[in-house]
Amino acid sequence: MAFDYIIIGAGSAGCVLANRLSEDSDCKVLLLEAGPRDRHPFIHMPAGLAKLVGKKGVNWDYHTAPEPQLDNRTLWWPRGKVLGGSSSINAMCYIRGVPQDYDEWAAQGADGWDWESVLPWFKRSEGNQRVLRQAHDEREFDALHGGEGLLTVSDLRYVNPLSHAFIEAGTQAGFTHNADFNGPRQHGVGLYQVTQRDGARCSAATAYLGPEVRQRPNLTVHTGALVNRITFENGRRANGVTYSMLGQAFHQEAVREVIACGGAINSPQLLMLSGIGPTDELARHRIPVIAASPNVGRNLQDHLDICTLQHCVRGVSYDRVSDLKIAFDYYLRGRRGPGTSNIAEAGGFVRSRLAPDQRADIQFHFVPAMLDDHGRHRLRGDGYTLHACFLRPRSRGRISLVSNRGSDRPRIEANYLSDAEGFDLRMMVECAKASREIFAQKAFDPYRGTPIFPARNDLSDDELVEFIRAKAETVYHPVGSCRMGGDDESVVDPQLRVRGVEGLRVVDASVMPTLIGGNTNAPTIMIAERAAHLIRNPS
Structure with missing residues (x-):
């Protein structure tokens, strides 16, 4: 079967895209996730997050390179490797940042990502229970919050x-x-308000990939599927992916687009493995250049x-x-x-x-x-x-390769x-x-x-x-390594299309030009909501 869209990574962004794109019954969507299904009971019981710490079955279990300004310590960077991604293992705090954060994105060339433009997509995703209870002044609260969105937001x-x-x-x-x-x-x-529904975690998988969505005949979800590279036809247009699952290798074609949703670590790694990145980095690992993009993996930021x-x-x-x-x-x-x-x-x-x-x-x-x-x-x-x-660090790090194999972890230099x-x-x-x-x-x-x-x-x-x-340690908010912008040096344009190629987008926290003032899960979901609209309604 040929799919219209292949989505790589079933984290906060990938789950949103899988839902929104498969709403079109004429559109076939494949969602590939390297981790397992989100069946573990500690995922769904909110306090179970303490027991998920270090659980390798649902965690990429990354570590940084030695950090020179932190006594050369190697810091642990947990990231979700499971359906729902990091939204399945995080502390569920629902935070969006402030309007000036997004107005700065637009000022840096991310046209259409100012606060006035992104607020409707926050509200579209948000199912805030206070709105439904009308516990606050309606005019003030409802102007900034949504009550009918798929992501349930509740008081503790x-x-x-x-x-x-x-x-x-x-x-x-x-x-x-x-x-x-x-x-x-x-x-x-x-x-904090939290992403919970009836006292249980409401991850992106719970919110956007419920049973009724998973049963759509035009949506296929594979877990335990590690994507090794994106493939191209005519040396320019993304036409599919190679991935491994159950010990076998597969190549799957995409008719319309391939969409990378791996996050601030995995997405730049996958671009470089596929021939998009700094030419010296690609040459070092004998990867043929598809598109020279010197800032893939750069601009890494974290709280x-x-x-x-x-x-x-x-x-x-x-x-x-x-x-x-x-x-x-x-x-x-x-x-x-x-x-x-x-x-x-x-x-x-x-x-x-x-x-x-x-x-x-x-x-x-x-x-x-x-x-x-x-x-x-x-x-x-x-x-x-x-x-x-x-909240707004000035230091910048980078993601780089250690080999040309997708199974090898990339090098993380946070440069705190x-x-x-x-x-x-x-x-x-x-x-x-x-x-x-x-x-x-x-x-x-x-x-x-x-x-x-x-x-x-x-x-x-x-x-x-x-x-x-x-x-000092990470508080789990890496972003920026596939920066969005209007300049030729940005990795993706404001429509999140990868520069230098066709048929390929990045949709996740890696596209954020700068860190927002707060937790990054809700903004990532917002990015995916707006991206789905851009994909389904091309200008």
């Missing part, structure tokens, strides 16, 4: 008392309370995160809650209790003294448990953790804190200070034990720098 069913203490402490530190980070203003502290940990003198954290009790409460009480928690229940967006404009430049994720090394290092006792990241002015490092110090200030507030008096990381509350700026270099 269960909140730990420590999360409420964090919000109170934030207001005591001078930050306003904010019940909607995607509303008229982003600033403040509050509870670097520093965690402040404190012991808790009362046994209210999630550290000691038994997994059996969580599962029992969740499955036998109708998806209630701690099992519905996304763990990172509360957070906030604040503006530091170094902010160049009025946007918040620091984001918090509060966790009512001790979280060290992504939760892979278990600590004794009870405690709580505050993540803080700088490498900007020439040292601004990113100064901002990370501000992040650590802001966390320390919140933990010092009266609201934490009933809970506050001894500090864990850092071990003292009186560190100087120089000592905080040492702490950051030793402990």
